[in-house]
Amino acid sequence: MNVDSSILDIIRAKKLIERRxxxxxIREEGxxxxxxxxxxxxxxxxxxxxxxxxxxxxxxxxxxxxxxxxADGLRGDYYIEIHGTxxxxxxxxxxxxxxxxxxxxxxxxxxxxxxxxIIVHGNAxxxxxxxxxxxxIYVEGDVGYRVGVHMKEYKDQVPIIVAGGTAGDFLGEYMxxxxxxxxxxxxxxxxxxxxxxxxxxxxxxxxxxxxxxxxDRLGYGAKIAEFTEEDKKYLAKILxxxxxxxGYDLNKILEHEFTKIVPESHRPYGKxxxx
Amino acid sequence: MGxxxxxxxxxxxxxxxxxxxxxxxxxxxxHVWDEKKKTIIRKEENCVACQRCVFTCPTKAIQIExxxxxxxxxxxxxxxxxxxxxxxxxxGSVLLVAMGNEEPYRRYFDHLVIDACQVTNPSIDPLRExxxxxxxxxxxxxxxxxxxxxxxxxxxxxxxPNLKLETPIMFAHMSYGSISLEAQKSLAMAAxxxxxxxGSGEGGLxxxxxxxxxxxxxxVASGRFAVHxxxxxxxxxxxxxxxxxxxxxxxxxxxxKKVTEEISQTRMIPVGSDAIxxxxxxxxxxxxxxxxxxxxxxxxxxxxxxVFVKIxxxxxxxxxxxxxxxxxxxxxxxxxxxxxxxxxxxxxxxxLGIPIxxxxxxxxxxxxxxxxxxxxxxxxxxxxxxxxxVAKAIALxxxxxxIGTAALIALGCTVCKQCHRGKCAWGIATQDPKxxxxxxxEEGARRAANLLRAWSFELKEILGALGLNSIESLRGxxxxxxxxxLTEVELEVLGVxxxxx
Ligand code: SF4
Ligand code: SF4
Numbered sequence: 001m002n003v004d005s006s007i008l009d010i011i012r013a014k015k016l017i018e019r020r021x022x023x024x025x026i027r028e029e030g031x032x033x034x035x036x037x038x039x040x041x042x043x044x045x046x047x048x049x050x051x052x053x054x055x056x057x058x059x060x061x062x063x064x065x066x067x068x069x070x071a072d073g074l075r076g077d078y079y080i081e082i083h084g085t086x087x088x089x090x091x092x093x094x095x096x097x098x099x100x101x102x103x104x105x106x107x108x109x110x111x112x113x114x115x116x117x118i119i120v121h122g123n124a125x126x127x128x129x130x131x132x133x134x135x136x137i138y139v140e141g142d143v144g145y146r147v148g149v150h151m152k153e154y155k156d157q158v159p160i161i162v163a164g165g166t167a168g169d170f171l172g173e174y175m176x177x178x179x180x181x182x183x184x185x186x187x188x189x190x191x192x193x194x195x196x197x198x199x200x201x202x203x204x205x206x207x208x209x210x211x212x213x214x215x216d217r218l219g220y221g222a223k224i225a226e227f228t229e230e231d232k233k234y235l236a237k238i239l240x241x242x243x244x245x246x247g248y249d250l251n252k253i254l255e256h257e258f259t260k261i262v263p264e265s266h267r268p269y270g271k272x273x274x275x
Numbered sequence: 276m277g278x279x280x281x282x283x284x285x286x287x288x289x290x291x292x293x294x295x296x297x298x299x300x301x302x303x304x305x306h307v308w309d310e311k312k313k314t315i316i317r318k319e320e321n322c323v324a325c326q327r328c329v330f331t332c333p334t335k336a337i338q339i340e341x342x343x344x345x346x347x348x349x350x351x352x353x354x355x356x357x358x359x360x361x362x363x364x365x366x367g368s369v370l371l372v373a374m375g376n377e378e379p380y381r382r383y384f385d386h387l388v389i390d391a392c393q394v395t396n397p398s399i400d401p402l403r404e405x406x407x408x409x410x411x412x413x414x415x416x417x418x419x420x421x422x423x424x425x426x427x428x429x430x431x432x433x434x435x436p437n438l439k440l441e442t443p444i445m446f447a448h449m450s451y452g453s454i455s456l457e458a459q460k461s462l463a464m465a466a467x468x469x470x471x472x473x474g475s476g477e478g479g480l481x482x483x484x485x486x487x488x489x490x491x492x493x494x495v496a497s498g499r500f501a502v503h504x505x506x507x508x509x510x511x512x513x514x515x516x517x518x519x520x521x522x523x524x525x526x527x528x529x530x531x532k533k534v535t536e537e538i539s540q541t542r543m544i545p546v547g548s549d550a551i552x553x554x555x556x557x558x559x560x561x562x563x564x565x566x567x568x569x570x571x572x573x574x575x576x577x578x579x580x581x582v583f584v585k586i587x588x589x590x591x592x593x594x595x596x597x598x599x600x601x602x603x604x605x606x607x608x609x610x611x612x613x614x615x616x617x618x619x620x621x622x623x624x625x626x627l628g629i630p631i632x633x634x635x636x637x638x639x640x641x642x643x644x645x646x647x648x649x650x651x652x653x654x655x656x657x658x659x660x661x662x663x664x665v666a667k668a669i670a671l672x673x674x675x676x677x678i679g680t681a682a683l684i685a686l687g688c689t690v691c692k693q694c695h696r697g698k699c700a701w702g703i704a705t706q707d708p709k710x711x712x713x714x715x716x717e718e719g720a721r722r723a724a725n726l727l728r729a730w731s732f733e734l735k736e737i738l739g740a741l742g743l744n745s746i747e748s749l750r751g752x753x754x755x756x757x758x759x760x761l762t763e764v765e766l767e768v769l770g771v772x773x774x775x776x
Contacts, residue, residue, distance in 0.1 A: 050577065068570070068571075069570065069571055072575045073508070073574060073575025075504050088567055088571075089574075093502070093571070093575040095503065107558075107567075108558055108567070111571065112499050114503040114504055127558045130558045131498075131499035133503060146558075149557040150497075150499060150557065152499075152500075153545070154540075154543040154545070157543070173557065174557070201551070201553070203548060203549055204544070204545065204548055266547065266548040267531040267547075267548065267549045268549060268551070
């Protein structure tokens with residue numbers, strides 16, 4: 001079935017695209033509405049998603065190929081399935097939706113997101129989860145540079161990023177809260193599980209890396225803390241859903257050595273200034 | 276090693292009635308009741324000349340005087356230089372200061388004069404004829420397409436969202452945290468009443484400010500504090516803060532000791548932890564990245580709000596502004612090096628950046644040359660002190676201005692420069708509940724609105740004298756300015772002729 005014409009009206013009114021292009025791309029499939037994103041400009045695709053979100057809770061986008069800002073600023077309990085490569089700032093500022101990507105995601109996925117879930121059956125590139133405030137991001141494979149920069153947390157709203165592969169430089173830079181877990185299960189491009197300057201400027205939150213990490217790999221303001229039984233229990237709890245999602249063996253993951261990285265201080269600049 | 280006091284607290288013993296009010300009013304512990312001696316002793320070395328005791332003393336018995344220089348005078352090794360060195364030798368720390376640049380650089384506003392009509396072209400009397408101050412901020416289309424029929428003319432061009440200002444003066448971004456909720460509320464109420472806007476600053480929006488959100492420009496800074504979907508959607512416009520005039524190129528931080536329960540809730544960080552805004556946005560390393568954030572914000576708000584980008588005025592300001600407008604921003608905010616701050620390293624505040632006047636002229640000129648002046652507004656801020664400064668800024672090319680320090684002075688600030696200490700005697704730059712009570716938002720709003728009212732009248736007077744009936748006709752109209760005491764190069768940069776030509 002084709003979706004009612006009000007969507008087309010809005011799109012036409014905005015003169016973003018001619019009608020013939022859009023209508024045949026949208027169909028219902030069970031309780032999903034499916035949009036063929038092939039060759040669509042991101043503004044049109046996102047306009048369509050926003051319009052469909054008024055009527056549908058489950059949206060499937062197929063043939064996605066680098067369109068930016070999907071579900072940007074979207075609020076509510078939506079389920080969005082993406083087939084293909086999602087472009088920059090996937091789910092930026094979003095507040096609640098669950099996004100499952102069958103493919104890779106480009107820079108800035110989950111940028112400043114407030115709540116919800118992003119699950120990536122593939123890899124993610126740079127600045128994943130930048131300034132993330134809540135919700136979770138699970139990546140099956142590798143993540144790029146500057147992941148989890150300036151993540152925050154407030155009381156029980158603690159954002160979490162888990163990556164099954166490796167991470168690049170500046171992981172968790174300026175981190176002010178939240179948890180980052182890097183498992184290094186597959187090391188496609190590098191033998192190092194994380195790059196350099198780990199957690200430079202960190203002043204809140206914690207990073208767990210499933211390997212031994214030397215102190216000299218850390219950036220300013222970060223230190224290694226003891227990995228305790230408490231931490232292990234915490235990881236077991238967090239990773240349960242992750243392992244279920246990607247079919248990993250939780251016990252095997254937890255058998256391995258972990259390094260926990262935390263801030264030296266919550267007030268890194270405490271002594272730098274004088275009145 | 277102490278310092279000789281900078282100020283002298285003079286109490287007229289005949290007028291003083293020993294009511295001890297000053298011991299309560301002074302937040303810096305200058306007037307102290309001595310229980311044993313049954314008298315008030317005065318620790319002059321703590322005095323910052325905030326004038327609180329002077330204003331509140333019921334018999335007006337107190338007077339604060341500047342002490343004659345305590346050091347042997349020297350033209351190079353000034354008293355200030357010597358004080359700073361001694362303090363740093365003592366602490367080994369970066370000197371932290373508040374308010375704007377204190378170095379005696381040339382203030383170009385004071386070297387510009389405005390034209391007036393005589394004989395050959397008539398001036399306008401603003402009391403009898405309407406003079407328009409209304410200003411729209413945001414991108415304007417390159418051209419208008421109209422659809423004409425016999426009976427009607429319709430606009431075919433799709434317009435982008437603009438902010439409508441009844442007067443071209445807005446209240447600058449001063450964050451919740453650097454100033455009190457009462458100060459923010461005062462400005463928000465005044466902005467709403469006067470049909471203009473205030474900036475949220477980077478500390479998020481306290482829930483008490485949501486009723487005024489349609490008159491608030493919400494800021495997105497590198498710390499991304501309190502930036503969430505709802506915050507973006509309630510604001511009238513969004514401003515990405517790249518830099519700040521008082522501290523170009525460096526980040527900011529709210530010391531953990533100021534992160535109280537309420538601040539922590541609004542910024543969403545734990546109580547007592549430093550609120551750090553990194554120097555760069557870590558998702559912006561290029562104009563392309565900036566463009567990505569601009570459109571991420573536009574997408575999140577469904578293209579319903581203008582997005583501005585604020586930068587500190589620095590050497591290459593014109594090319595940077597061009598990049599910003601081409602990246603898709605609906606306006607660029609230029610913050611000059613005299614801009615105020617709640618806290619900045621002194622060395623940065625006093626030595627980095629360029630004056631706002633030349634920045635406005637350079638950016639306006641360049642955007643015109645590139646034929647993209649219509650694609651974004653220029654908002655000038657930093658050290659605007661009067662309606663004359665506003666008029667000159669607009670004549671140099673600005674669409675509107677932000678006022679920060681001037682707005683605070685309207686609320687009672689005496690520019691004592693102690694904002695970073697969090698003990699503001701006037702309830703402005705403080706989170707102390709006792710001090711905050713000193714500022715009543717209704718009274719603050721009345722005064723801030725009055726300031727805008729007065730300046731708006733004066734702007735109309737200036738426009739009338741110029742024979743212009745709308746502020747639009749003054750914008751970028753540098754021919755109505757003349758320079759006094761400026762070099763040829765300075766005149767060229769400002770794009771104005773010398774007086775007499
Ligand atoms: S109230 Fe202000 S002016 Fe009066 S003594 Fe205290 S610091 Fe000085
Ligand atoms: S805001 Fe308060 S502390 Fe800051 S300069 Fe004004 S009166 Fe002084």
